[in-house]
Amino acid sequence: MIKCRFAPSPTGHMHVGGVRTALFNWLFARSQGGKMVLRIEDTDTERSTRESEEQIINSLRWCGLDWDEGPDIGGPHGPYRQSERTEMRIYNDIAEQLIKNGHAYYATYKADDPKTVISTSTERPQLKEGYTFTVKFKIPDASDITFKDLLKGEMSFSSDAFDDFVIIKSNGFPTYNFAVVVDDHMMEITHVLRGEDHLSNTPKQIMIYEALSWKTPQFMHIPLILGHDRSPLSKRHGHTSVEHFRREGYLSKALMNYLALLGWSVDQEIFDYVEKLKDFSPASISNKAVIFDYEKLEWINGKHLRMLDIDELVSQFELWFRYTGKTDFMEAFMEDAQYTREVLKICREKVNTLSQLYDFSMPFFTEEPEYDASYVNKYLTKEWSLELISEAMRRFEDNSDWSVEGVEKVIRDLAELKITSKKNTFQTLRGSVTGRLVTPGLFETIAVLGRERTLERLEITLQLAESLRDDEEE
Numbered sequence: 001m002i003k004c005r006f007a008p009s010p011t012g013h014m015h016v017g018g019v020r021t022a023l024f025n026w027l028f029a030r031s032q033g034g035k036m037v038l039r040i041e042d043t044d045t046e047r048s049t050r051e052s053e054e055q056i057i058n059s060l061r062w063c064g065l066d067w068d069e070g071p072d073i074g075g076p077h078g079p080y081r082q083s084e085r086t087e088m089r090i091y092n093d094i095a096e097q098l099i100k101n102g103h104a105y106y107a108t109y110k111a112d113d114p115k116t117v118i119s120t121s122t123e124r125p126q127l128k129e130g131y132t133f134t135v136k137f138k139i140p141d142a143s144d145i146t147f148k149d150l151l152k153g154e155m156s157f158s159s160d161a162f163d164d165f166v167i168i169k170s171n172g173f174p175t176y177n178f179a180v181v182v183d184d185h186m187m188e189i190t191h192v193l194r195g196e197d198h199l200s201n202t203p204k205q206i207m208i209y210e211a212l213s214w215k216t217p218q219f220m221h222i223p224l225i226l227g228h229d230r231s232p233l234s235k236r237h238g239h240t241s242v243e244h245f246r247r248e249g250y251l252s253k254a255l256m257n258y259l260a261l262l263g264w265s266v267d268q269e270i271f272d273y274v275e276k277l278k279d280f281s282p283a284s285i286s287n288k289a290v291i292f293d294y295e296k297l298e299w300i301n302g303k304h305l306r307m308l309d310i311d312e313l314v315s316q317f318e319l320w321f322r323y324t325g326k327t328d329f330m331e332a333f334m335e336d337a338q339y340t341r342e343v344l345k346i347c348r349e350k351v352n353t354l355s356q357l358y359d360f361s362m363p364f365f366t367e368e369p370e371y372d373a374s375y376v377n378k379y380l381t382k383e384w385s386l387e388l389i390s391e392a393m394r395r396f397e398d399n400s401d402w403s404v405e406g407v408e409k410v411i412r413d414l415a416e417l418k419i420t421s422k423k424n425t426f427q428t429l430r431g432s433v434t435g436r437l438v439t440p441g442l443f444e445t446i447a448v449l450g451r452e453r454t455l456e457r458l459e460i461t462l463q464l465a466e467s468l469r470d471d472e473e474e
Contacts, residue, residue, distance in 0.1 A: 002033070003035045004025040006018075006022040006067075010049055015233075017224060019242055036067040037068065037080070038057075057070075063255065077188065085179075086174065090182065091182055094178075095178070097212070098212065099135065101211070102122075103137065107133060107136045108133045110131055136164045137204075142158065143159050165204060167208070180201075249357065254301035260273050261300075299352065305352065314341060318334075346440040347361040364449065372435060375436065384419050384420045388420060389428065391414060393455060402451055411426070432461040
């Protein structure tokens with residue numbers, strides 16, 4: 001059975017590069033009817049935290065990924081935190097086995113000079129004060145280390161290129177290259193799909209596998225996600241954490257859609273990655289470098305946003321409110337379900353994220369408009385504004401058809417009076433009911449607001465225009 005794993009270090013936020021690696025492992029395992037393992041590699045005792053672990057798990061679950069074994073659900077090959085496996089002496093016992101078989105040894109150092117080996121032995125050192133020791137793996141005599149990478153093909157390294165390396169640190173914790181071999185073997189991992197930055201680690205790991213007479217899993221090293229300057233994607237290129245994109249109102253399916261496109265040759269651009277399982281194979285992964293394009297991600301998110309059923313959009317919006325803590329807006333949002341649906345229907349056409357949708361739809365849920373200074377200065381200070389708004393109020397008071405078509409007729413008839421230009425008429429009304437000059441379609445906006453809200457807002461705007469006129473006269 002195919003068995004893959006994702007093994008993050010809980011030393012910070014979940015990076016989108018890590019999520020893409022998890023996604024490819026998940027797609028491969030699930031497409032083959034195999035299993036997925038989540039393992040927490042927390043041997044970096046100074047930087048690893050349970051808070052980061054929780055954030056990683058929450059981010060992965062938000063992205064729609066699941067696993068069959070892991071620290072949160074257990075499994076037959078646990079524990080799934082390396083720190084807990086260290087406490088059980090799993091790594092130390094294997095290291096002692098390597099020492100016994102002549103593939104490793106103890107190396108003693110002065111505590112203040114950990115780079116200079118004072119002595120080596122196959123017996124556990126009896127240390128004097130001020131000294132410490134590690135366990136080092138012994139590089140075999142000159143030989144070639146070869147393996148077939150599922151993406152890069154035949155790979156070969158000479159053992160001469162490597163020096164003996166530490167597998168158990170002075171604090172008793174295993175190093176990455178040792179722990180990952182032990183864990184992958186004991187958890188029965190068959191395929192290791194990871195970033196190509198790990199390629200240089202693979203020969204060391206294969207030497208350990210061979211020294212222990214363990215079967216080596218199949219490796220696949222995927223090109224890293226790069227920034228615009230073609231260096232590995234990092235914070236200097238922009239935000240990189242899943243939490244950031246979630247807070248900014250990106251949909252998980254859209255983010256995963258985009259990450260899948262970064263390396264996976266798919267026959268369409270907008271898709272649900274779960275529905276594309278049957279099309280996934282390691283052979284469909286590209287060996288070319290991929291650039292993270294923030295604008296492309298936003299565009300894809302906008303596509304997914306507009307594809308959502310309106311009730312699902314409302315649900316996603318509510319979840320986003322709770323996640324971001326924007327509860328002040330939520331009460332008004334929840335007050336009238338049908339009104340909310342109509343607002344979101346017209347607002348989502350001009351935005352790409354839930355954060356943008358929040359800003360764009362906010363005027364519909366406030367009790368009265370919050371006027372942009374640009375609107376006030378450009379339109380409400382003009383002599384014709386009072387006449388135009390007053391006439392608009394009279395016509396809307398008499399209006400009985402509040403469909404989009406009915407509203408359009410009122411406004412176009414108003415423009416025909418030529419109190420001011422057609423553009424000025426439209427923009428003055430737009431700002432009167434929303435406080436802004438950029439909104440959904442004017443006719444749709446007023447139709448959704450309805451008679452009561454529209455007249456109330458026109459009245460408030462008229463009063464503001466009158467006060468501005470009074471100030472000028474004084």
